[in-house]
Amino acid sequence: MxxxxxxxxxxxxxxxxxxxxxxxxxxxxxxxxxxxxxxxxxxxxxxxxxxxxxxxxxxxxxxxxxxxxxxxxxxxxxxxxxxxxxxxxxxxxxxxxxxxxxxxxxxxxxxxxxxxxxxxxxxxxxxxxxxxxxxxxxxxxxxxxxxxxxxxxxxxxxxxxxxxxxxxxxxxxxxxxxxxxxxxxxxxxxxxLNKEIDGFVQARIQAAIIHVAWQLVSEDYVDVESLETAMSEGLGGWYAFMGPFDVEHINANGFVDSNKKYGAMVEQVQKTFPKPELMQGPAAEKLTRDLEQWTPSNRLADRCRWRDRRMSALLQLKRKLDEE
Ligand code: NAI
Incomplete structure (x- = not known):
């Protein structure tokens, strides 16, 4: 508040x-x-x-x-x-x-x-x-x-x-x-920010997430529902409370230890990222159909209200936890 x-x-x-x-x-x-x-x-x-x-x-x-x-x-x-x-x-x-x-x-x-x-x-x-x-x-x-x-x-x-x-x-x-x-x-x-850059911080991180999510779905590694679940039930739990480096810092015995253990793996995965591309063609059409099945276009306002209620409650919870 x-x-x-x-x-x-x-x-x-x-x-x-x-x-x-x-x-x-x-x-x-x-x-x-x-x-x-x-x-x-x-x-x-x-x-x-x-x-x-x-x-x-x-x-x-x-x-x-x-x-x-x-x-x-x-x-x-x-x-x-x-x-x-x-x-x-x-x-x-x-x-x-x-x-x-x-x-x-x-x-x-x-x-x-x-x-x-x-x-x-x-x-x-x-x-x-x-x-x-x-x-x-x-x-x-x-x-x-x-x-x-x-x-x-x-x-x-x-x-x-x-x-x-x-x-x-x-x-x-x-x-x-x-x-x-x-x-x-x-x-x-x-x-x-200390200086300007395209997309600033938030849109750059969002673009990176969409980039990888698009590869996973368009190349059929996972269906869209599972991809969304990985974010909302997995990564989102951390990221509602802390950022990516802090996560690494406490997931091992400090950032140096984490980097020693997992840094090469992270680099190896990053090397498999594809070139950026527009999300279009049959894969984008399938993605649209899947999303429409989940939330039809005429129900988007309801889905927004659903999201907003949860975001309000999370905000209040975070404020309460910060006061403890
Ligand atoms: P919007 O399309 O919902 O609203 C734009 C409003 O500006 C409309 O009410 C329109 O009538 C009015 N407008 C058009 N020309 C105008 C003028 N010459 N003078 C005064 N008003 C004028 O757009 P939205 O989503 O509110 O986005 C506004 C800005 O906020 C954009 O730059 C967008 O990138 C940015 N933004 C959008 C976010 C989003 O999730 N929608 C999140 C963060 C930033």
Whole structure:
């Protein structure tokens, strides 16, 4: 649960969220849960309307099950979120701007150019939710590029605390410090990259997992259900609580011992990894059929709710264990 007491001094502060889709809505709820005044902007008025309805439904479900990340009431959290179709109204007076428009480089560059043109005080943080575009490619044209960075959430940010902060070569450390401090106030767990790289940390690791999973399924070493089980009932148990090197460190008598015992084996397996390829052709069609049998496309929303309930419960459990 976010420590809202730490955010008390900031309750008069305004957060601008640009784009009210999946990620924009989740950021809006997160900030509102800590008492920030959120203004949510979108180019499509109907989208803003449905975003508000969805936010209400998501928050109500969390509060009903006691899985909310806030000590505020449901009505108070909702009261901290308002919407606008005017970009200038959204960003003016904000201490932090989180852009969440679709993953399109030209669109994002244009949206940031518009934001950059609106006069803002020097300490406002410019943050993009981009999943994989390096920040230098989105900010080289900005007058205020020294305050620009990626703040990439793990989806959905409301239930997944990790946020990767990725500075461009020209981003001032003070801007990253402000973003990091704000993330901590709202109960997120920021990691800061020293320099930019395609996919940052999370999408790179995810790409590596998908790469290997695709080989195992497409070359018929294992069926998709077993592959998924290896993650959810095996590796996932560790990785919900610790990272890959920590796992190796305690699986033997320290990392040096682990490396001595298993390092060559790991290298040997890595040598058998195939070249990267697009997931297409008959193997991709079979994979699609298998996944559809498991969760038909018209049941994806139910499956998301199923996942979100479990992620909320895991988050609460982890917080409780950390307090022990
Ligand atoms: P989405 O498609 O659900 O939402 C995008 C929203 O932006 C829509 O409401 C759309 O109307 C609005 N929009 C389009 N043009 C706009 C403009 N010029 N100004 C303001 N709003 C505009 O997309 P989603 O999934 O929320 O992704 C947003 C960003 O977050 C992307 O960069 C994506 O890569 C990133 N991201 C996505 C994650 C995911 O799992 N979906 C996870 C983490 C980051």
């Amino acid at each position: 976010a420590d809202t007491s730490k955010g008390d001094a900031a309750t008069m502060n305004k957060i601008a969220i640009v784009g009210s889709g999946l990620v924009g809505k989740s950021w809006a709820m997160l900030f509102a849960c800590s008492g920030y005044d959120v203004m949510l902007y979108d180019v499509i008025p109907d989208q803003l309307q449905s975003a508000q309805e969805d936010i209400e439904a998501q928050l109500s479900a969390l509060y009903k099950e006691g899985l909310q990340r806030s000590s505020l009431t449901l009505a108070e959290v909702k009261g901290h979120i308002c919407t606008t179709t005017i970009l200038e109204e959204c960003v003016t007076g904000a201490i932090y701007i989180q852009e969440c428009v679709p993953e399109n480089r030209d669109l994002k560059r244009d949206v940031w150019r518009q934001i950059d043109d609106v006069i803002t005080p020097d300490d406002v943080v410019f943050a993009t939710s981009t999943s994989a575009i390096v920040p230098s490619l989105l900010s080289d044209h900005l007058k205020k590029r020294h305050r620009f960075m990626v703040a990439h959430p793990a989806n959905p940010p409301l239930l997944n605390p990790m946020v990767e902060l990725v500075p461009a070569p020209w981003t001032e450390p003070a801007a990253v410090d402000r973003a990091r401090a704000l993330m901590e106030v709202i109960g997120q767990v920021p990691i800061v």
